[in-house]
Amino acid sequence: MARTIRIQAEPFDAAAETGLLTKGRGDIGAVVAFTGLCRDEDGRLAALELEHYPGMAEAEIGRIAAQAESRWPLLGLTVIHRFGRIAPGEEIVLVLAASAHRQAAFEAASFLMDYLKTRAPFWKREHLKDGTVGAWVEAKEADDRATQRWG
Amino acid sequence: MARTIRIQAEPFDAAAETGLLTKGRGDIGAVVAFTGLCRDEDGRLAALELEHYPGMAEAEIGRIAAQAESRWPLLGLTVIHRFGRIAPGEEIVLVLAASAHRQAAFEAASFLMDYLKTRAPFWKREHLKDGTVGAWVEAKEADDRATQRWG
């Protein structure tokens, strides 16, 4: 199975990544692409700063991806997570899940996002429009609950 | 809310459609893109032929989209469904759902696909590699069950 995991500062190209998964294949019937974007929080935010743990980020996302592959009949999986300073409207994370049928692709992508939120070693800090450095974003209980539903 | 519904013979450009939804916005945190592709059914298939009911297809997808908008806090919604002859590996359908948070985007896209499968007036017929015209694709009970879970 085609599996791509990348941690990078640069923007990504979702269409090109999708093409890499599907090109020349006749067995893929469904691709779910999740893109996470930086919100401006009602105009308050100048940027998000994403810190990560190099080495562990790749390893942990690899373990999450392996779990997804063991739970669903996937034909391709791509996870790209950016770090560094990201402005509102810019993309933070891309998850692609390809399968013969839609249900597996939807569930795997949703599973991956829940686990990325709560298990991947990334931390977000707000930079505000007024020039000050805001707070570290707090982990949400809702994300923990979302992760727990996968058992 | 930005809502686009198109029924067309031509291929679509998922990246361009996503850009139309998200460009210049700071309130969208999540975009789920579902792409449905034509499978070759283990090499058996030369193409799928998609027949549709012009007029009703647009109307019915509009009703499905309105339901999704009333159930989830969406910030953008795009449905493009192709008709005509579609070769294996080619795209058949695109659903984009944009929201502030991922759960709404995932659920709305999944809901839309279940309803498109069982309510949108499209019919698929197989054209086989040996040159013969195969059977009309039969509706799957699994798709009806998937639709019923939305209540």
Next chain:
Amino acid sequence: MKIVYFAWVRERIGKAEEQVDVPDGIGTVADLVRWLKSRGEEYQYAFENEGIVRAAVDHTHVKPEASIAGAREIAFFPPMTGG
């Protein structure tokens, strides 16, 4: 009244659409199906299992007991397989 047919319903009946003058007393979709079946073998074949064929009145899905009064266009087709 215009009637349109799709997919294998269209193929069995042998036409994509037709204008019909529906006799008095045909009030519902189910009545219309019964009347169409009286018109020939091709209709009997298309509607041989009435539970399978779906109907729409003026671009909206309806049940067999739906009224056809005032309808401009009635459609018959197999279960949908879009998406």
Next chain:
Amino acid sequence: MKIVYFAWVRERIGKAEEQVDVPDGIGTVADLVRWLKSRGEEYQYAFENEGIVRAAVDHTHVKPEASIAGAREIAFFPPMTGG
């Protein structure tokens, strides 16, 4: 043994990483946290609510009772907010 810190744990301790010689008897992550807290106020501040700070041993999430024997790199950080 190398210890690395991230996000506000890093800020409170005032460094991103350090090499430490852990005394005998420090067998688990919880032992290590207790020992680090004995080294100064900045550590007490970082670990003031021990239940919140997460740990990883050699790039794998672990619980406080996990052994640190043979570990090359131990990390402490707040709950993750990726994705």
